[in-house]
Amino acid sequence: MHTDDIYRQMGISSQVFTFCTQIEADLKGRFEAIDHTAEYNQMKVIKAMQDNQVSDIHFAATTGYGYNDLGRDTLEKVYASLFHTEAALVRPNLISGTHALHVALAGNLRPGDELLSPVGKPYDTLEEVIGIRDSAGSLKEYGVIYRQVDLLSDGSFDYEGIKGAINEKTKLVTIQRSKGYATRPTFSVGQIGDLIRFIRQIKPDVICMVDNCYGEFVETIEPTDVGADMAVGSLIKNPGGGLAPIGGYIVGKEACIDNASYRLSAPGLGREVGASLGLNTSFYQGLFLSPTVTAGALKGAIFAANIYERLGFPVVPDSKEDRHDIIQAITLGSPERVIAFCQGIQAAAPVDSFVTPEPWDMPGYDAPVIMAAGAFVQGSSIELSADAPIKPPYAVYFQGGLTWYHAKLGVMMTIQKLVDKDLISLDHSQRSIT
Ligand SMILES: *Cc1c(COP(=O)(O)O)cnc(C)c1O
Numbered sequence: 431m432h433t434d435d436i437y438r439q440m441g442i443s444s445q446v447f448t449f450c451t452q453i454e455a456d457l458k459g460r461f462e463a464i465d466h467t468a469e470y471n472q473m474k475v476i477k478a479m480q481d482n483q484v485s486d487i488h489f490a491a492t493t494g495y496g497y498n499d500l501g502r503d504t505l506e507k508v509y510a511s512l513f514h515t516e517a518a519l520v521r522p523n524l525i526s527g528t529h530a531l532h533v534a535l536a537g538n539l540r541p542g543d544e545l546l547s548p549v550g551k552p553y554d555t556l557e558e559v560i561g562i563r564d565s566a567g568s569l570k571e572y573g574v575i576y577r578q579v580d581l582l583s584d585g586s587f588d589y590e591g592i593k594g595a596i597n598e599k600t601k602l603v604t605i606q607r608s609k610g611y612a613t614r615p616t617f618s619v620g621q622i623g624d625l626i627r628f629i630r631q632i633k634p635d636v637i638c639m640v641d642n643c644y645g646e647f648v649e650t651i652e653p654t655d656v657g658a659d660m661a662v663g664s665l666i667k668n669p670g671g672g673l674a675p676i677g678g679y680i681v682g683k684e685a686c687i688d689n690a691s692y693r694l695s696a697p698g699l700g701r702e703v704g705a706s707l708g709l710n711t712s713f714y715q716g717l718f719l720s721p722t723v724t725a726g727a728l729k730g731a732i733f734a735a736n737i738y739e740r741l742g743f744p745v746v747p748d749s750k751e752d753r754h755d756i757i758q759a760i761t762l763g764s765p766e767r768v769i770a771f772c773q774g775i776q777a778a779a780p781v782d783s784f785v786t787p788e789p790w791d792m793p794g795y796d797a798p799v800i801m802a803a804g805a806f807v808q809g810s811s812i813e814l815s816a817d818a819p820i821k822p823p824y825a826v827y828f829q830g831g832l833t834w835y836h837a838k839l840g841v842m843m844t845i846q847k848l849v850d851k852d853l854i855s856l857d858h859s860q861r862s863i864t
Contacts, residue, residue: 471721474776496705527664531644537693541573544603623656666730671716730837772802774844779804797821
């Protein structure tokens, strides 16, 4: 049995298989570097678990108030060890990344305080949290003032502008690591460290928080290793390893985590309550798998970048760039290609592969949106998924893959769909979209 036979059974033609695997062959060096990072991070995770004496008693479920939930408390110590912080909140009752970010912000800001984003507009869902778009219950309604300094046109930090924006009221600086679904570059942990050092020179006691979504385990260091007081993320992205069915985390200074916990549960209760309801095993096991899962997703993103760049499509990051998150943007230039791409991702899924995604008018968006995901956990974007607004320049955002082989099949299936619909040609691959 040859590998190309099984791919043919999966619906990949030998032409597509050959085209894609030739490109894969050139990526050996890149993939090796990713494996090294995964190996390092795997050891970091095991060490954090060993240092905190993780044991099978920690997998027991708690209910009700969740007092003395040993599994929860130990998991939080594991996260604190891993991120080199004093404390952590890692819980199913942090229901998403947005919720965790809200809890971290709302817990640490008081009326009259200023919140500064020195990296331009934050992720869409944060706009309503902050009150950039008016929203009931936003930080703005509670008297928190928001300031933003945009990046310079080359994507670098506007140090002069940042200096000018920091004042006696500035309490918390929020730095988003991943570009999310914007066009700016994603920051490396090193760049975030430079920014934090600069901010600390101007105002030493300001709280620096990093939105770490999609960035965990992409490098061997995390923002909390370069001075961040808090880092925040979602467990249905990288650190949940695909196994966490819900959850978020906040790691950082004890005082910051305490403040966040009084917002998550209630003043006076804080971290002492919050039953884990039997989910601890999947949190531990997902974290254990996360370094290799993240590596698989990264390989998929690099594979896609190289294939689509060879076909002449603009890709961000490009085929050669270092990676600081797992998201790949590909500008396909037409609605038909975007739809075919998403249908390829869906057709490659282990779940709901028989479903055909179509664009629809989602609330809150100004254009129809198409989404492809055949995931074990609803909405999980560490699992192979793609989405795109149907509007110029017709870019698709693609991320995840619990294993490299699944990501590889997904990317090949997108090419297959495009070829089948005559939307690209592999014959003259350098000039296929003239
Ligand atoms: C996904 C994401 C969020 C929000 O997380 P959800 O779990 O979808 O609420 C925030 N910031 C960034 C950069 C993200 O990628």
